[in-house]
Amino acid sequence: MAAKSERLDSHLESHQTQDVMEKLAWLQAMGINPEVFAKFQSKVEGILDKNPWSEAVVAGEIGKLWLAMENTLATYKRTFWGLMMAAANNPDWNPDESLVA
Secondary structure, three states, X not given: OHHHHHHHHHHHHHHHHHHHHHHHHHHHOOOOOXXXXXXXXXXXXXXXXXXXXXXXXXXXXXXXXXXXXXXXXXXXXXXXXXHHHHHHOOOOOOOOOOOOO
């Protein structure tokens, strides 16, 4: 009976790392602060250690988080480039003016 348990445990560990770790790598590639990401990753691994059957839910939530972060970065870039283009096309623009005033 112990052999079956070891085989199941090894299967669950490999399956867990396949999907969740891939999505964590997507988040890490977005340039998140390494210390913050390490804490987040340790929390995710703790959740999976306590409940290995929650892997699909955790992977789905990480995917949603990745999409939300991607949208936030895209919105920031569009806003930033919009401000830069407006400033470039305005000959009266003074770089000392506050854009948030």
